[in-house]
Amino acid sequence: MVAKCANPQCTRKFRQLSKGRLFLVPPESGSSELMWGTNNLTDYCYWLCPECANQYTIGRVDSALVVSRVGIQPRSSEHDVLFQAA
Secondary structure, X not given: OOOEOOOOOOOOEOOXXXXXXXXXXXXXXXXXXXXXXXOOHHHHEEEEOHHHHOOEEEEEEOOEEEEEEXXXXXXXXXXXXXXXXX
């Protein structure tokens, strides 16, 4: 479940769905559609608070989930990595 802003540098807590931006980021490309069924939908949901949502976006680079500035092509080595699959 979403509890706080997905930006690792932000500590704002999630309180209202109407504030900020909610992202649904699917499993890695190349994963089978069955992978969607093995986890809860909330395992793929990430939220950016209103301030971060104006400057950042969330995307996937290979197996890593990254927060990157809007308009910049994300690369896991240059951005905050939210999650790196083992």
